[in-house]
Amino acid sequence: MRNFVQFILYSLRIALSGNSKYYAWLASLLVLVIFGTYSYLYQLQNGLIITGMRDQVSWGLYISNFTFFVGVAASAVLIVVPLYVYNYREFEYIVTFGEFLAVSALIIALTNVLADVGRVDRLFHMFPIIGTPNWPDSMLTWDIIVLNGYLLLNLLIPGYKLYKKYMNQEPSNWIRYFILLSIPWAISIHTVTAFIYAGLSARPYWNTALMAPRFIASAFTSGPAMMILVLLIIRRYTFYRKYISDKAISTLTQITLIAMIINLFLLLSEIYTVFYSATVHQISLKYLFFGLEHDGKLYAALTPIAWISVLMQVTSVGLLLPKRTRQNFKALALACALNFGGVWLEKGMGLIVPGFVPTPIGEIWEYMPSFMEAVIVLGTIGWGLLVYTLMLKVAKTIEGKQNLPEE
Amino acid sequence: MDRKKEAQDKDMGRRDFIKKVAVGSAVTAPLMNFQIPIVRVSLDELLQKHFKEMSEEEKKRVIERLEKEHRERYGVDVKIKTTEPLKGVVWGYALNIKRCIGCRRCVYACVKENNQSRASPEDPTVGEIHWIRVVEIEKAKIEPGTEGTDFRTKFGDVKVGISLEEGEHYYDPEKVPEKEYIYIPIQCQQCEKPPCVKVCPTKATWKEPDGVIVVDYNWCIGCRYCMAACPYWARRFNWTWPYLPKDEINPDMHYLGNRIRYRGVVEKCTFCIQRTREGRYPACLEACPVGARKFGNLLDPESEIRKIIDEKRVFRLKEELGTEPKFFYYMD
Known part of the structure; x- marks a missing residue:
């Protein structure tokens, strides 16, 4: 126990010390967090009226970002499986990047839920014993269970391994069971999140069996893309570069590429089925890609976002397919940024909002997030990145100490 | 045991x-x-x-x-x-769309009776909340199926159809009814299989023994999942505190019905639970100038509502979703 306390204190010391660049990075994240927190307090005081949401589109930026970042969290499994199931050693060094990415993405996802509920003071009504969770009927109740479970798993596994490293001991074998458990768990978090929407017959746009597969595919392409970006940045700007092999990056690149192709294939399947059958239910997808006309006015706020998102995703495939561009780190970084941005737009605005347009009784009402709402979301992302930075700093310093003497 | x-x-x-x-x-x-x-x-x-x-x-x-x-x-x-539901009663509603003239008197009677938020003269963000929406649809756009297909329900046979995708609930002509249009007032359909109840993460909304779906405004966390799940757009959210002038408040309240809502919670039509449990009609029914609205006990085979379902041409909204509304539309 005393060792553990020392470990925590040691970690804190590492996390809070660094060069001036490190402090500048932390400070800029802190600015985001402060603005976000201020806006959130303002929202608490004035209610959700300060957002762009209304009865017609009753979920917006918060739930979109929640959805997207659950996907990013799930994608950590793509590092865990090759390493622990197939014993792919190239991922040994980068596995903490994945696990802590999961933690940070979950923090972003969960804080977005906090921002979205109207009565945050009553959130405990969802929990067992102190509340009345509607389990197993409500997918939101399921989601709270699997998300919090996944968060705990991804704190426990890397935390335990680091602690053992700090103590100069080999990790015990029991942690392996938790690692294996985390694999189906990762799939479950994004599946349940997809089921939140897919189960609603009231919203034909979401009511498709492809929803969960599409969620998984888009998560498995945008997650590794984000990871590659992080690894490239770390290779360029820090002295940990020698531990991140070209081969690890190339493997991640392949995963990203394949998942993106599957993602686009699923999108195409959806588009085909909806538009070819052309029932009344095509109206939401039509709104997303072409806009809707009503009384001589065109409603098409999301149209540019939809096309830009598709264009970004297709371009990223175009950049990743040829070997020459795939192995060029500048082109690779661009491809990953396009991939991540494209999926974020698709999941962010393209998935949640059109589900509400038109309303079930035929009203076309366009949603635009308010400024405050956007700042709150930026704040949650700031939180995530801050936690990610601090945790990586600790992990890499402790791991580095153990590895350096080998030089 | x-x-x-x-x-x-x-x-x-x-x-x-x-x-x-x-x-x-x-x-x-x-x-x-x-x-x-x-x-x-x-x-x-x-x-x-x-x-x-x-x-x-x-x-x-x-x-x-x-x-x-x-x-x-x-x-x-x-x-x-906190009046309990009456024994042996399941409430049902029937609305004659051939009679409805789209005057929206029901809408405002409901607002008054159920203490919905009014538009605040000081704060433009505080708007009116309506539990009833009257959708205006061109007569030509009613699905041909409306007049034909039989559909068996627990409470009698009904006909299928009417597409709401082409509806307009902000219609504002000088005079109603307009000739080429029909009007479909939509409020909570009090489904027998309510999707909103299924999705609520906290059991803050449920179906009472008299078939009415209610909300505990002190238990709702405001996640708005029920609003996404409702195929009839019947649920309203309090994005801010409701505005109610003192002299417009109806002091006769029910815990699960028309007491004034909090900011951040969902509300909806309860068939005027505060009235119906004491043997009175819902306010929207009493306000209707053309007698288009009928209300009664679905479990009583002799009731007016059962007679309508048995004898008139009846349909329910979005029958294909399997929500089994207890709100019936009919024509004579």
């Missing part, structure tokens, strides 16, 4: 503990009145139980507090009831 009871007792014990700390004694009273800053919620309110888990005594105490809240916040003396 014994074990089950034991578990129940234990359950009660745990909740009672919270409650004992929460209410009553002179020592804890000031503590319970403590308001958590920013969200402005008293500990007493925060620790309140789910409506269905409260004993009669607890309900009484909560009602006292709520009446006090109404007095302090809106300056009116109100009476909040």
